[in-house]
Amino acid sequence: MTSYLVRRVAGALVILMIISAITFYLFYAVPRDPARAFCGKICQPETLALIRHNLGMDEPLFVQYWHWLAGIFTGREFVQFGECPAPCLGYSFATQEPVFGAIVDRFPVTLSLTLGASVVILAFGIMTGMIAAWKVGQPLDKIASASSVVGASLQIYFVGPLLAFYLVDTLQLIPRPSYVPITENPLDWFTHLLLPWVVLSIIFTANYTRMTRSQMVEQLAEDYVRTARAKGMSSRSVFFRFAWRGAMIPIVTIFGVDLATLLGGAIITEQTFSLHGIGELAVRAVQNTDLPMLLGVTIVGAAAIVLLNILVDVLYAFIDPRVRLS
Amino acid sequence: MTFPSSTATDAAAESADTAGAAGSGSAVVGRSPGQLMWRRFRRDKTGVVSAFIVLAFFLIALLAPVIAALYGKDPYTTYGQNQPGLLNDFGYPIAPNGGMSGDFWFGLEPGLGRDVFTQLVYGIRTSLSIAIVVTVITTVIGVAMGITSGYLGGKTDYVIGRVIDTLLAFPSQLFLIVFLPVVEAAIVLPEEETPVWLRYVSICVVLTVLGWATIARLLRAQVLSLRAREFVEAARVTGASPARVIFKELLPNLWTPIIIQSTLALPLYVGAEAGLGFLGVGMTEPTPDWGRMFQVGVNVYHSDVTYLLFPGVSMLIFVVAFNLLGDSIRDAFDPKTKR
Numbered sequence: 117m118t119s120y121l122v123r124r125v126a127g128a129l130v131i132l133m134i135i136s137a138i139t140f141y142l143f144y145a146v147p148r149d150p151a152r153a154f155c156g157k158i159c160q161p162e163t164l165a166l167i168r169h170n171l172g173m174d175e176p177l178f179v180q181y182w183h184w185l186a187g188i189f190t191g192r193e194f195v196q197f198g199e200c201p202a203p204c205l206g207y208s209f210a211t212q213e214p215v216f217g218a219i220v221d222r223f224p225v226t227l228s229l230t231l232g233a234s235v236v237i238l239a240f241g242i243m244t245g246m247i248a249a250w251k252v253g254q255p256l257d258k259i260a261s262a263s264s265v266v267g268a269s270l271q272i273y274f275v276g277p278l279l280a281f282y283l284v285d286t287l288q289l290i291p292r293p294s295y296v297p298i299t300e301n302p303l304d305w306f307t308h309l310l311l312p313w314v315v316l317s318i319i320f321t322a323n324y325t326r327m328t329r330s331q332m333v334e335q336l337a338e339d340y341v342r343t344a345r346a347k348g349m350s351s352r353s354v355f356f357r358f359a360w361r362g363a364m365i366p367i368v369t370i371f372g373v374d375l376a377t378l379l380g381g382a383i384i385t386e387q388t389f390s391l392h393g394i395g396e397l398a399v400r401a402v403q404n405t406d407l408p409m410l411l412g413v414t415i416v417g418a419a420a421i422v423l424l425n426i427l428v429d430v431l432y433a434f435i436d437p438r439v440r441l442s
Numbered sequence: 443m444t445f446p447s448s449t450a451t452d453a454a455a456e457s458a459d460t461a462g463a464a465g466s467g468s469a470v471v472g473r474s475p476g477q478l479m480w481r482r483f484r485r486d487k488t489g490v491v492s493a494f495i496v497l498a499f500f501l502i503a504l505l506a507p508v509i510a511a512l513y514g515k516d517p518y519t520t521y522g523q524n525q526p527g528l529l530n531d532f533g534y535p536i537a538p539n540g541g542m543s544g545d546f547w548f549g550l551e552p553g554l555g556r557d558v559f560t561q562l563v564y565g566i567r568t569s570l571s572i573a574i575v576v577t578v579i580t581t582v583i584g585v586a587m588g589i590t591s592g593y594l595g596g597k598t599d600y601v602i603g604r605v606i607d608t609l610l611a612f613p614s615q616l617f618l619i620v621f622l623p624v625v626e627a628a629i630v631l632p633e634e635e636t637p638v639w640l641r642y643v644s645i646c647v648v649l650t651v652l653g654w655a656t657i658a659r660l661l662r663a664q665v666l667s668l669r670a671r672e673f674v675e676a677a678r679v680t681g682a683s684p685a686r687v688i689f690k691e692l693l694p695n696l697w698t699p700i701i702i703q704s705t706l707a708l709p710l711y712v713g714a715e716a717g718l719g720f721l722g723v724g725m726t727e728p729t730p731d732w733g734r735m736f737q738v739g740v741n742v743y744h745s746d747v748t749y750l751l752f753p754g755v756s757m758l759i760f761v762v763a764f765n766l767l768g769d770s771i772r773d774a775f776d777p778k779t780k781r
Contacts, residue, residue: 131608142624269761271713273720273736274754277743285744373610380615387721388740395616399721402619405627410620417616 124429128422135418136411140181143407156210156404167209205412210404215412218397225295225393228305229312230382234371236317237324237378242367244321245328250355252333260325267322272381276315276388283311293389316385320374327370331363338362364435372428376421482774489770495763503566510564513547515557517564517730521546522555529555532745539748548752551735552742562752564730572642573711576649581704583654585696588661589688593669603662609655618714619723621648641726649714657703664699668692698775705768709761716757732757 155164183192187204200207200214208215248260283289293311296304335341336359344354383395390396394413401409473481483489502509510516522529528546530536533553537543548558591602625644626636668674669692677691718724719733720740727734732753739750 135608139620142621265765266758266762269709269758269765271716271736271754271757271761273717273740274750274757277740277750278747278754281743281747376610376613377615379613380618383615383619384717384720398616398619399723402623402721402723405623407623407627410623414616414620417613421613 124426136415139414156406206408208409210406215409219416222394222397232313233316236313237320241321241324242328245325248329249332264322264325272384273388312385312389316381335359335362372425375424479774486770492763492767499760503570506563510560515560517560518728520554522550534746552746561730565732568731569712569715572715573708575646576711577704577708579650580653584657588658589665592662592665606655606659614652622723702772709764
């Protein structure tokens with residue numbers, strides 16, 4: 117187990133190196149004038165000259181990359197801009213702050229959003245899928261299937277404001293979505309994020325309903341289910357104690373793949389509800405052509421996905437005893 | 443680009459190569475697989491209705507100038523600002539329901555006061571044309587890469603396989619918005635205004651670069667299994683060139699997954715394009731765009747929820763119809779995979 121983890125993390129680091137090198141190359145080599153592009157839309161001439169100097173643009177590209185990479189461990193000093201302490205992912209010249217600090221500030225928002233949405237997706241998706249499979253062919257199954265088609269076709273930026281209009285503005289059932297740190301007030305954290313969670317999970321839940329249903333139906337046709345039934349186990353016990361375990365394995369795999377998409381959905385959700393998370397940071401950086409910030413956000417996003425995938429694989433071994441991590 | 447993965451599609455594709463063989467035995471009169479598919483499709487009521495709805499959207503997009511001319515408005519004029527009595531002091535339509543009236547069927551855009559109906563009609567053109575272009579290019583690239591990877595195997599397969607894995611594992615929405623400015627910065631200086639055509643091209647490029655991997659992975663798996671089949675071996679033994687094996691032996695067996703996959707991909711690209719517009723990195727003003735309508739809608743929904751409803755409901759209808767059509771086409775090609 118330990119050696120497996122070490123190997124996976126090492127592999128992840130290699131992938132992140134490759135991603136960062138490619139992104140770095142694209143950002144520094146593709147724009148006609150990187151310093152100009154790094155400066156952002158609103159650019160003072162003196163800032164431009166400073167950036168030129170600070171980027172060390174007279175040096176070869178791989179040396180510049182090396183500086184950037186080394187900065188993660190040693191920190192960097194940007195003359196007249198400011199200090200960029202140890203995990204330095206670069207310095208945003210447009211917002212005048214270290215990239216890493218800006219990301220760390222917003223990280224809890226995106227984390228709360230995606231984790232909460234994951235719980236809703238898995239709990240609700242699997243539950244409705246099980247109900248549909250339990251009542252195959254009956255009205256409840258048909259309703260679940262039909263609503264999953266519609267649910268999967270909905271867009272966050274349409275459902276989000278619509279639900280906000282009816283639940284927040286008109287009926288005033290829940291507070292307007294915002295981020296309250298969980299350490300400050302767990303209840304407020306929950307109620308203020310409830311709507312974003314639901315909205316973000318709608319498109320995904322439908323997919324999980326459909327998958328759980330078809331997986332359950334498939335599992336129920338397996339030999340081990342028949343054996344269990346032949347030995348006198350009630351169909352309820354077979355359903356809830358045996359079959360669902362087998363059905364969960366592919367669901368967990370696909371959830372690992374969907375995590376990346378979920379992060380994408382989080383960007384749109386944050387923008388919809390004006391939550392100040394990493395996605396909103398990225399969108400703002402795009403609008404200002406703030407390349408250092410984008411570089412940092414890309415690397416952090418990629419790192420999050422890689423790490424979460426390792427986590428999912430470990431989880432996998434717990435659900436399915438047949439899987440040996442080696 | 444990674445989308446919520448559809449296992450059903452994979453399942454359909456896995457058994458897709460048998461679709462051709464499945465029909466020929468049962469029919470008394472000899473019918474081609476295509477004819478059988480068409481017969482099955484016509485009997486599927488949901489599929490036919492969805493096909494008509496999708497067709498209607500395509501027609502509206504094509505005939506947008508005609509519709510606008512008959513209706514007598516265009517999507518660019520700021521009617522609300524030009525004519526007094528349409529918008530109030532805060533820029534919201536005075537008439538109820540977002541200013542819906544005989545003159546402005548779907549109301550007025552808050553703020554600028556443009557006509558919602560023509561914006562919606564012209565907006566279909568933007569979204570749909572980008573989606574079609576991207577679907578066609580990703581399909582061609584994906585098919586080429588998938589077949590190359592699966593057919594050649596070995597090192598080529600390893601390299602392409604890793605590239606596909608990497609592309610599919612990363613937050614594509616994030617990459618999408620991150621690489622748009624980079625693509626443009628390569629051509630336009632930051633202080634210059636980005637021309638409309640360039641934005642259009644860079645959206646297509648970025649969506650394509652991030653999108654081809656899905657279909658490539660699917661086809662790679664297909665080719666891997668087909669390559670080991672007797673008819674391919676027979677062709678190779680008789681001395682058929684790789685080109686002949688690929689185009690005459692493999693491709694005819696791959697049309698089903700290709701068609702199914704691209705039908706399912708198109709609505710996703712419509713959504714992705716609108717998503718970019720919504721985030722403010724899609725098509726720029728004044729090109730009518732659904733994504734930007736959502737962007738405005740999100741800002742004004744407290745006071746004028748009607749404005750949001752039109753693009754929202756239109757898009758919902760289109761995507762649902764297209765998804766149902768995709769499912770029906772899949773069922774028609776491969777009746778064994780029942781949902």
